[in-house]
Amino acid sequence: MKLGFLTACLPESDLSDIARWAAEQGFQALEVAAWPAPDPRNHIRVDQFDEAESTRVKKIFEETGLTLSSIAYYDNNLHPTRRAGINAHLRRCVDAAAELGCPTVGTFVGRDPGLTVDANLKLAEEVFAPVVEHAARRGVTIVIENCVMKSWHPDGYPGNLAYSPELWEWMFTLGLKLNYDPSHLVGLGIDPIAAVTPYVDRIAHVQAKDTQILPGRIDRYGFYGPLGGDKGWYRFRVPGLGQVDWARLIDVLYEGGYDGVISVEHEDPVWSGDPAKVRAGLGIAYRTLHGLIVG
Template sequence: MKIGFLTVAMGNTKLEEIVEWSSKVGFETLEIATWPLINERDFSSTTIDVEKFDKKEAERVKALFEKHGLTVSSLAYYDNNLDANLEKRARVNQHLKKVIDAAHFLGVELVGTFIGRDITKSVEENLKEFEKVFKPLIAYAESKNVRLMIENCPMVGWQAEERIGNIFYSPELWREIFRITPDSFGINLDPSHLYWLGIDYLKVVEEFASRIFHVHAKDVELKRNILHEQSIFGHYGTNAHGKSWWVYRLPGFGEIDWSSFITNLKKVGYDFVVSIEHEDPVWGGDLEKSKKGLLMGLHFLKKFV
C-alpha cells in the first residue's frame, strides 16, 4: 500500500510546493483537492482549478509528479450532489463533471465525492433522487475511464441541525445503493465515521471488498464523559463538526485499531492507497502545524502498510 494525504490539509498552498514537500518527507501519493475557488464547504481547498484545466495543464502536472516520484491517487470534490436547491445542485453536478474531465486528462482513475441529500425529503425519497442524478454522472465518468467513489461521512448538521446530510453512511444503505449501481461505483472508506456511529469498521471490509476503491486514514476520539451526560443526541458545546462528544484525529491519536483494519484490508486484497484526511484540531490551524501532523500520521501508518 501507498501512504498519501488529502491536500486540503495544506490549504491553498501551490501544487508545486505540496508535491516537493510531500516527496521530500516520504509520501508516495496525493489525493488532490478540486473544489471551486469560491465555495461554501468547510474542510475544502483548490489545489487544482478544474475550471481552467486542459490537456496542456495536465501534461505539466503529470511531469511535476513524475519528477518527484509521486502519483495522484484520486481527485477530491466532496459536495452535495442532491442539494434541495436545484440551481445549487446543478452547479455541483456540473463541477463534478469538470473534475471527472480533469481526472481523464491526468489519467487518474478515481474521483471522490458525496452523494449528499435533499434535506426536504426522507432517506427513501433521496434514494430515488440518487438514482435520477447519479445514473448519468456514473455513465459520464465511465465514458472518461473514471470511477466515482463516495466517502461514508454522515455529515450531520450539514444542511439542517441534527440531520444526516449524506445518505451513504451505513452498510444498510450501501447495499441498497450498490444494488442499483454498476461495479464502477464504490467507496472511499473512512473508518472514523463508522466507529462513532457504532458500526463495525472491521467487518465491513470483507463484505464490501470489491467496492472499496480508496481508503481515508482518519481517527476519532470519543469524549465519553460528555457522551455519558448528554447521550448521542447531545449538542451542548461543539467542535468543528457541530458535536461535542467525538473529535476527528490523526491516525494513532484516536481509537481506531489500525493494525487490525489494515490487516483486514490486506486479507481481501486491497493494495492501493491509505490517504490521511487531516481534520485534527490539535494539529491544525496553520501550515506548519498541519505539516507536523501529516508527518506524525505518516510515521504511524508506516508500521502497518
C-alpha cells in the first residue's frame, strides 16, 4: 500500500506546491481534485485538458516521485437539472486519467430527490452504463465513495445511493468499484470493519477519514440528526481523532489483498481554516497511518 491524500483540502495551493510538500512529508501518492472552474478544487484542469496541461501534471509527478492514485470529481451524477453537465465533466476526468496513466476516477452516484429510490436506481443504470463502458475502453475504473451526502436531499435523507453494503452490491453489477471511506459508516451505525470485510476485492481506492461521536448529542436529535439533515451528533476528523480502529481496518485490507493507495480526506473542522492548520491535520493523519502501512 501507499499513503496519500486528497488535494481538495488545499484549494488555494498549486498542485506543484502540494506535491512538493507531500513528498517532503513522506506521503507517496496524491488523489487530485478536478472540479470544473471556477471551483478552486481544480488542481488538474480537465475542462481545458490539452498537451500543455498533460505535460505540466506529468512533470509534477515525475519530479516528486509521487503516484497519481485517482482523479477526484465528487458531484451528483443524477442531479435533476445539471446531470448532463456533470456526466460530461466526469467523462473528461476519465479521458484525462487515461492520458496521465491514472487508474481510477472517483465520483458519487448521487440522487434525484424528486424520484423514488427504485426510480433513481434505474436512472443510475442508464447514466452510468455508457460512462463505465467509455472508462473501460480507456483502461480507467470509476470508483464511488460511500458518502451519505444528506445535504443533497431537502429532508436530509441520503443523497448518494452508495452508502451501504446493500447498495455496493447493486453498483458492482454496473461495473463500478468502491472508493471506501469508513467514516461514513460510523454515522450510520454500521461497523466499518465488519461491513467492508466481504468486499475488499471490490475496492479500487481507499479514503481515510475518521468520525468523532459527540457525547450527548444523539439523545437530543436522534439517529437522523437535527432538522435540515445536519450531522448534529458526530463530526469528521483526521484519522486518529475519531472512532475508527485503523490498525484493524488496515489489517483487514491487507488480509483481503488490497495493495492500493490509502488517501487521507481532510474534512476536520478543528484542523481547518488556513493552509498551515490543514497541513498540521494532514501531519496528524500521516503519523496515525504511516506505521500501519508496510513499505
